[in-house]
Amino acid sequence: MGAQSVDARLAASIGQLEEPVAPDFQALQDVPKGGVLFALPALLVTGLLKYSENFFKLSKGYYGLDSLLIILAFIALVRVKTIESLRYSAPGEWGKLIGLDRIPEVRTLRSKIKQLTQDEGPQQWSEALCKEWMQSTPEQASILYIDGHVRVYNGQQTKLPRHHVARQKLCLRATTDYWVNAMDGQPFMVINKAVDPGMIKVIENDILPQLEKRLPTFVNAQELKSDPLLHRFTLVCDRESYSPPFFKRMKAQRVACLTYHKYPGENWPEEEFLPYAVTLSSGEQTQLKLAERGHCLSNGLWVREIRKLSQKGHQTSIIGTDYRSEMIPLAVAMFARWSQENFFKYCRKHFGLDKLADYCIEPVSESVKVVNPEYRRLDSQIRSSQGKLNRLLARFATLTLDTPIEPDKVEPFLQKKTTCQEEIEAFQVQIKTLKEKRKQAPHYLKVKDLPEEEQFQQLSTKSKHFIDTIKMIAYRAETAMANLLRETLSRPDEVRSLLRAIYSSEADLIPDHEQGTLTVKLHHLANRSYDIAIQKLCDELNSTETKFPRTNLRMIFKLGTK
Incomplete structure (x- = not known):
């Protein structure tokens, strides 16, 4: 489809367009990927357009900042993993989703992203969103999961240092991203390290100072003063964070640490383990055999040691400096660390987490x-x-004469x-x-x-951080929708598959400018059993009374083609 707003595009090309073109929806049927509009309320609530105008400025042009951010979030949700892949999509069909005649060409979109990421805007925007997420859900921010994700680089622009890639069991040129997630895997922030100094240094030098600025106040100064064993929040990491001096420094800052014991020693008697009914972070109810002791580390620091006994007799040892929580919640929190691993796996597969945002490189700080x-x-x-x-x-130890040998063989043996x-x-x-x-x-x-x-x-970090922030928003929005639908499905593990099907489905767009509504009518999916779940989703979305940005059109979501 060619450009339709010719006058506006001509004015934009000579710098005479004072305001970006506002969305103007037309009545359309069978719009490809129209179902992704179902995600717009969740994207807006998650913060896609919140604070954006405070940190980003676009020069005069045809496209507004909101249109660019919405389209970038949409392409993430429909699993277009790189901007370059848009070359093989019809820009006019994408334009229908945001009320314009077409979306920018790939070259134009790249130039817009480059303009938005010239300064510290992406970092500041991400920090503001992180603080918003933590302040609005303090129950999620009280226990934080930290892990490094090694992003392999196969390009020729620069020779990055080699990192050990556990999933491939190889040492490859790569860069490391340190992610901070909630117990259910939802991301809060990410820090890139071209040269990986190790998890402990990243936590102390980069992550902890930022958390101090963004986390809500869980306990006040008076409570901390009256109880020397009380902590402010908890960090959950893998064995890479095991360090008695590190635990001691964190305890002095009233930060609890929870990790696997690197040197667990001998097994405990099985008689110590008792069965406990527990509810995992996923909501699944199961039974765990647990036992607890106090343990003195090499530097004299006393910690709690909790062990889980498996059905095969293997003992998993957990140590922590949380002295106030019950044993069962601590065990559940440690084993929930796999939600972060699942986040990495899911985002690598569906959101192109390891993909480059551009092909630019930038100098590494000389002090590194x-x-x-x-x-x-x-x-x-x-x-x-x-x-x-x-x-x-x-081999030398095996060369001994335990039995007599023939005299003629002694000389060769000695030689x-x-x-x-x-x-x-x-x-x-x-x-x-x-x-x-x-x-x-x-x-x-x-x-x-x-x-x-x-x-x-090092690889360019600003544009990558910008795109990663949008992918975080998209993932959190998808998670919010999944939480709405999970209870309505007979198989809750299919909820994200259902959402991917919704995002990729065709829909009819019916604007009513007199009534001030924009109806998005989703076509039925191939599996009709999903209709009840989708209808519940429509009801929830309609209750938000979301208006499409820069319009007066209240969005109405329906299912069916009639």
Whole structure:
């Protein structure tokens, strides 16, 4: 479909259009992906357009900021994973969803995003939304889940440092994103690290200072003063955060930590474990065999140790510095960490979490420290030589005369043993020399001090942060809709599949400018059993009385083609 608002586009091209074109819906049937309009109320409530005008400014043009943000959220929900993929979609069909003749071309859309991400706007917008989400749902923000997601980079723009990718069991060039999520997996914030200093440093230097600004006040100063064991909020992490000194520093700041015990020691007697009926974060009710003891860490810090006994006899050990909560909620909170892993898996598959937002690179701060390449090379040689030495020592230990042998075989046997001993001595000398060299080489270097062939730049973070924030909004909106529908389905695990089907379905658009309404009539899905759930969703959405941005049209949601 070609452009229809020719006069407005001509005025925009010469800078004479004072205001962006307002949405003007036409009566249309069978609009592709029209069902994604069902997500608009949830997107607006989640904060898609909230604070946006405070942090973003667009130059005069045809498209308004709200139209751009809505279309970016829509393409995320219908699983268009990159902006580049819009080249293969009809811009006129997308335009119908936002009341315009067509959406911007990919090149124009990229330039608009580049304009919006020139300064610190994306970061500040994300921070404002994070604070809004935490303040509005304090029950979710009291227990926060932190984990690093390694985003592999296969491009040629720069040679990023290598990271261990657990899901592929390989060391690949990548960057690490540290996510902060709620117990049900809903994201609050993300911090990118081209050079990963480790989870503990990221928590202390980046995450905790931001949480101090955004979290609601759960306990007041008087309560903290009167109870030295009371904490303000809880951080749940995997074994990477295990560090007795770190736990002690967090306790001093009245922050509780919960993680798996890295060195659990011997199993406890099975008689200590008692069955408890628990309700998991997903709502599922089950029975767990739990036991608890006090445990003194290497630095003298006393923590709570809770263990779960599996049906096969395996004991999972949890340690925490939350001294006031009951045992069962702590165990449930720790095992709910998998909701964050599920969030990563789901968003990688459906929202293109690992996709690049652009192909730009930017300098790394010169003060950032990385492992010295020479130190890494020497360390690798030492490990390799040590492995060979261990194998030689094992072979040498087998060269013993436990039984008598023929006299003519003694000479070859002694020669073989002597050769093995010489190889062992040679490796011992080699390892000693390498260790001396490694000792003299600095472990870390600043980026500016790296050899020229080892210099690297980081991927652009501003546009990626902007797109990730929109994807967070889209995921939270989808989650809110899923929570509405889950109870109406006989199989609650199908709720997100149903929502994906709704977003991709055709719909009729019926504007009534006299009555001030915009009716979105969704076509029936292939599975008619979903009609009851969809009708309930329509009722809930209609109760919000949402108006389409920059119009006076109240949205009405219906199911059916008649």
